[in-house]
Amino acid sequence: MQWVKGLGLGLGAAALLALGIILGHFAIPKKGDSPAPSISAPQDLDLELLESVMGQLDASRIREDLRELSREPHLASSPRDEALVQLLLQRWRDPASGLDSAKAFEYKVLLSFPSQEQPNSVDVVGSAGDILYSCHRSEENLTGEQGRPDVVPPYAAYAPSGTPQGLLVYANQGTEEDFKELQAQGIKLEGTIALTRYGGAGRGAKAVNAAKHGVAGVLVYTDPADINDGRSLPSETFPNSWHLPPSGVERGSYYQYFGDPLTPYLPANPSSFRLDLANVSGFPPIPAQPIGFQDAKVLLCNLNGSLAPTAWQGALGCDYRLGPGFWPNGDFPADSQVKVSVHNRLQLRNSSNVLGIIRGAVEPDRYVLYGNHRDSWVHGAVDPSSGTAVLLELSRVLGTLLKKGTWRPRRSIVFASWGAEEFGLIGSTEFTEEFFSKLQERMVAYLNVDISVFANATLRVQGTPPVQSVVFSAAKEIRSPGPGDLSIYDNWIRYFNRSSPVYGLVPSLGSLGAGSDYAPFIHFLGISSMDIAYTYDRSKTSARIYPTYHTAFDTFDYVDKFVDPGFSSHQAVARTAGSVLLRLSDSFFLPLNVSDYSDTLRSFLQAAQQDLGALLEQHSISLGPLVTAVEKFEAAATALGQYISTLQKDSADSLQVRMLNDQLMLLERTFLNPRAFPEERYYSHVLWAPRTGSTATFPGLANACSRARDTSPGSEAWAEVQRQLSIVVVALEGAAATLRPVADL
C-alpha cells in the first residue's frame, strides 16, 4: 500500500477509482469473449510459422518415403496397395507426427485386369495361320525390377476380350481426322487392325474412332519421336538415360468416363445399385492392346501401301506407310495378317481411400482438401509416388507441429490418398458421390499433387482463376531450386507466361481437364481446385510426358538418377503446395481472388465474339446479353474487392469475415448447372466442361455451335445454341448476384 500513501485523499480516491476502472476494463477479459480466438484479436496466417514449415520440409525424407512407396508395384486393390493403406494410416495416426484422426473408406469397384491364364498377345500370322512374329508380352528386365511376378503385363484396361485378326493399317494417332484421311486415301478399313500411336486422342477415343470405321482391333504404341525426342537405341535409353527403352509399354485405362463404371452418381458401397454390364457405356467397343516401339517398328516398317503424310512420320527409322498389309519384299508374306488376342477380365475389387484430418481451431466446418492417388500401374515412382512422398512429408511436418501443440489451423485440413485413380479417378469420384452435400457446403478448395515432379525446370500449375493469387503469393516467397537466386515465381514466369490486362505479365495457369483426381471436385462439385507440379523446359524436350510413364521402368532409381537427383524439385513442390495449403487454412480472409475470374470471362467472351460472332449473327443470335452478364460480373467483383480492402483496414469481426469468405468460397459453385450438359457425365461446370473445338470459350456455347454449324436455320441444334447461351448468361448473372452486397435486392 506504500504508493497509495503519497496521494492526497480526494485525489487518491478519484485516482484509485480511475485506476480500478482502467484495470477492470483492460485487465479482465469479458466472459462473452472466451473461448473464442475467433472473437478477440482474430488469428491470421502466422508468417513465422509458415517460414519454419518451409524450412522443415526435408528433401531427404521425401527421398526415403519415395523409396518405400515405390519399392514394390502397387496396382489398385493389390496386396501392396492395401499395405500402403496401412502405411498411411500408421503415419497419420503417429502419436508424434500424426493428425487428429485418420480412416480408410473402402468401395467395391469394377476394375479390369489381363488374364493370367491367357496372356494377351499380338502376333503376325501367315495365311496358314502360322505365327510369323510375336510381340513381347512383357518389358525387358533391365534393372531386375521388371521381372517381378507382381508386374502387371502391358494391357488396355477395360478393353473388351476378343481375338480379331486382319490386315494391318497405320492410323497415326487414331483421331477422327486420321481415320477420315485413311478413308480419303481409299483404304478399306473394314476388318483391319489399326496400329496407332499415343497422343492426339485419348486412349479410349482411338478405339471408338476406329470402330466407327469398321476396324476390328487397335494397337497403340509410343513413338520415340513423341517421347524420346527421337532416341530409340538401348544405349540412349533407361537405365543409360531417362528415355524410354524399346520394350517399354504405356499401360492405361481405356474407359471414356471417370468413376466406378457400375455406379454413376452413386458411391460404390456394397449395397449400392449397380448397372447391368450390358448397360455400361464408355468401354472401348473393340479389343485394344498397347505394345512397345521395338515391336511397333517390326510391324510399321514392314507395312505396304502408300506413304503416310509427313505429319504421320515418326522416329522408328523407316518410312511409315499406311497399309493395308505388309509389303512383299519385307519380313512377312504380303498376305500375312495381325492377330490381336485380348483376354482382359472385369472384376469387382475393394479399393480404399485414406483420409486424415486436422481439426480447425476456429472454423472446423471449412475444409481445405489436399489429395493424391496411391495406386500405380507398376512401381509408380513418379506416378503417383512422387506426389505421395510430398504428401507424407507435408503431413509429417504439420502433424508434428500439431502434436507439439504449437499450432492448429484456423480451418480444417483434410489429407486424402485416393484409390484406383489409374482406372478412372475412381476413389476420388466415389468420395464426392458419397459426401456430395457436405463437401459442396464446406469445401474451401481442393489441392491436388499427383506426379509432383515431371522434370526440374519450372513450376506448373493448373487451376481455376480464384486460386491464382494464392499460388502466386506462395511462389514468390520460395527460392527456386537450381542455380541462381530466383524465386519459384520468377523462374516460373520465364517458362509459362501470359499478359494479363490487370497485372501485366504473369505466370500462366493451365486449365483443369480430367487428368487426375481434381476432376470430380471441379466438374461435379464446383470446388475451386488446382494441380501443382514441377515440369519440363519445353525448349529442351518435346516429350509428350516423362518417358517411362505407366511402364515398369518408372522406378525409384529412375527418379533418383534422372528425374530429380537430390530431390530439390520435390522439395520445391512440397514448399509451394504447403504454403498454399497453410494460406488457405490459416488466413483470416480467404486468399481466393474471385475477381481473377473476370480475366477468364473477358477472354472467353472475346473468343466467342471473334470465332462465333459472325456465325451467330447469320442466325440472328445476339451475344449482347452475354456481354452484359460479363460486365455485371466484373462490376460486382471489383466492388467486392473494394469492400474487402475496407474490411481489412478497420478490424472486421470474425462473423463479417465469415460472411465474406462464404461469398469467396461459394463463387465456384454458382457456375455449376447439373442440367446444362446431362449427356456429359459429371460435367456440370458451365465454364470448364470439355470443349470439342479449339476456341477457348464457353464450352456449352462452342460445342452447340459446332453441332449446329451445318444444320439448317431453325433446327433443334440452333435452338440448343440459344439454350446454351442462356445457360451461361444465367450462370454469370447468378454469380454476380452472389458477389454483390448480401442485402442488395
Added chain:
Amino acid sequence: MQWVKGLGLGLGAAALLALGIILGHFAIPKKGDSPAPSISAPQDLDLELLESVMGQLDASRIREDLRELSREPHLASSPRDEALVQLLLQRWRDPASGLDSAKAFEYKVLLSFPSQEQPNSVDVVGSAGDILYSCHRSEENLTGEQGRPDVVPPYAAYAPSGTPQGLLVYANQGTEEDFKELQAQGIKLEGTIALTRYGGAGRGAKAVNAAKHGVAGVLVYTDPADINDGRSLPSETFPNSWHLPPSGVERGSYYQYFGDPLTPYLPANPSSFRLDLANVSGFPPIPAQPIGFQDAKVLLCNLNGSLAPTAWQGALGCDYRLGPGFWPNGDFPADSQVKVSVHNRLQLRNSSNVLGIIRGAVEPDRYVLYGNHRDSWVHGAVDPSSGTAVLLELSRVLGTLLKKGTWRPRRSIVFASWGAEEFGLIGSTEFTEEFFSKLQERMVAYLNVDISVFANATLRVQGTPPVQSVVFSAAKEIRSPGPGDLSIYDNWIRYFNRSSPVYGLVPSLGSLGAGSDYAPFIHFLGISSMDIAYTYDRSKTSARIYPTYHTAFDTFDYVDKFVDPGFSSHQAVARTAGSVLLRLSDSFFLPLNVSDYSDTLRSFLQAAQQDLGALLEQHSISLGPLVTAVEKFEAAATALGQYISTLQKDSADSLQVRMLNDQLMLLERTFLNPRAFPEERYYSHVLWAPRTGSTATFPGLANACSRARDTSPGSEAWAEVQRQLSIVVVALEGAAATLRPVADL
C-alpha cells in the same frame, strides 16, 4: 465524497480499487465488441418486442387493406395488377413504415386468355346444327361487381382452341379410373364431350385422361355436393350465404407443370431462350371449358344411358346417367350433341414480382423469405388478397419498428409479392431460377401465406419437419380467436392431430404439394418451407374449398360478411406467421428442429416395409440399407440435439453458433438430387416429390415399385427400383453426414 470519508484509508483504497474494477469491467463495453452485437452478449429473440408486434397487428387495418386490394379484379399482367405493384412499392418505400429497400422484378411470361372477339361457348346443338341451348358465358351480376368489363369470363387457361362437337358423356372427376369405368361399361368415348366435375384429379389431368380415350372435348363444373354441402338454390347461396351461386364458375390453370411454360429452368428474361410452342409439354391436349352448375344441371339431368355409380351421383337433384347423348323424353332430341367452342389465346405478357428487404443487423446474408402471390382470377378477396392484406400489415408493423430505430432483425427478412401464380406459380418459379445459387446458399426458410383464411375454425399448416417446432412455439403463445381462452395451438390440436412417438399427441402438419408458391422453394431449391392459414371445421362442411374459389363472387363483402367477420382469423394468421418470422430471423440459435425429420423418415420406412416389403422381397431387394440409413440419421440428429443444448448452456460465441445454424439451415438441401427424377420437372427433393400411389413413403421408391409391379423380374423397371432405393439411401447417409460433428471423418 462524503461516503468515502467514513472509510479507513487502506480499506478505502482497496474498496475504491475494487469498486472501480467492478465498474470498469461491467459498465464499459469493450472496444472489440462494437460494431458487433454478434460478439458481446449475442442478441437473441426479444420476447418483449415479439409481444408488442403481436399487439400491433391490427385486424381493422387488415380489413381496410383487403378492401383496397380486392376493390377491382387484378388478373395477372392486367392494369390493376400493375397498379398493385405500385401500391406495394409505395408501402414498402414509406418513410415511416417501409422497409430498407423494395424493387419490382419483371419477367416476360406466356399467359393464356380467352378471346374477347370470339367468346368461348358451350352449346347443345340439334342434328341440323341449330343451337338448342347455350350455357352462360359469364356469371350472374348479383352484387354489381360481376358485371364489370374487367371480369375475365370463365375459361380453362392454356386449354387449346378448338370447336369439338359430339355426344355428351358424364365422366365423374375425370380420373384415369373414371374413364376406365366408362370403358368397362361399354361406352364408346371416341369423339365424345366429357362432362366432369372438379375434384379428384388436377384440372389438366382431366383433359389428359380424357384425350387418352379419344374424348374430343372436356367440360368441368363444380357440383353443389362438392362445394355447397348440397345447397344449390339462389336463396341458399351468395349473397344470401357463403355458398356458391348457380352461375359461379371456377377458373383455373390447366397447365400440368409450373413456371413459365416457355423457359423451364431459365428465368423468363427478355433475352432468355424460349421453347418453340411445338415443343412445349404440359398443356391440355384437347379443348376444355368450365361451366356453372346451373348449366351442368341442364346437361347432366338430360343425359341418357345407364345410371352412374352411386359414388358418382351429386346434388343437382336428378339421377346422374353416363350417356352417351340425351334421353328421348328430355329437353333435347336424343341425337343432339354438345359443341364446345374454345378460343383461348397464348400471349407473352410482362409480370412482376415485388421484393422488399429488411437488412439483417448481424447476419445480413441469411434470408428469411415471406411471400404470397398478388394476382387473382377476378377480385380475389380470399385468393390471394386475404394473404396479401396480412403481408402488408406485418410489413407495416415491422417497417415501423425499423424506421423508428427500435429494432433490426439479426438476419435479413425478405418480403415477396409474386406475379402470375394463378397461371402456374410463375413469378416465384422464375425468381428461384434467376437467383438459384444465392438463395440455395443463404435462405433460412420460406414462409408462404396465400389464402390466409379459408374459414374461422383452426390453424392449418403445411411444411417440412424442421419448421414444426417453431410453428408450435408461436402457436402456443397466441390466443385463439373466438370463444374460450385457448391458445391457437390448443385449438389447432382439436382439429388436426397425430400421435408422435417423440412428443405424444401434437397438431399434425400437412405436407407440401405444389398448390402455391412454396413449391419451387421446397422442390427445386430444397429450402425448408411452410404454408400457414386458418381453415374449416371439417365436421361442419365437406366443401372441397371455400365455395366462391376462383369465381367472380370472391369479393370483399364475401369475406367481410361470411368468411371472417371482424377479421379475427386474419389477425390470428398474421400473429402466427409474424411470430414464426421473427423467431426465424431473430433467434440466436435457428429454431429449425432437424431431428423432427426422424419421425418422418421412420414413418416412411415403416410404410415401405409394410406396403412394399413383401413385393421387394419377392425380387430379392432388401430394405436393410434403408433401415441402416434411417438409423444413422436418427443417431446423428439426436447427438446434434445434445450438442445444441450444451452450446446453449455455456454461452457459445457467434461463430460457433453460425456453424451450427449452417448445419440446421442446410439440412433440407441434402435431400435434393437433381438427377433423381429428371422427368419430373423441378422436383429434386427425394422425400417430397409427387407420389402416384397412396402409401406415404419415399416417392422415388414407391413410384418405381408401382411401375415395376407388373413387369417381369430383371426388367429395366426393377433395376430402376433398386436405383431409386440407392438414391434415397445415399441422400439419408449424406444428410446424416452433415449433422455429425463437422470435423468427424
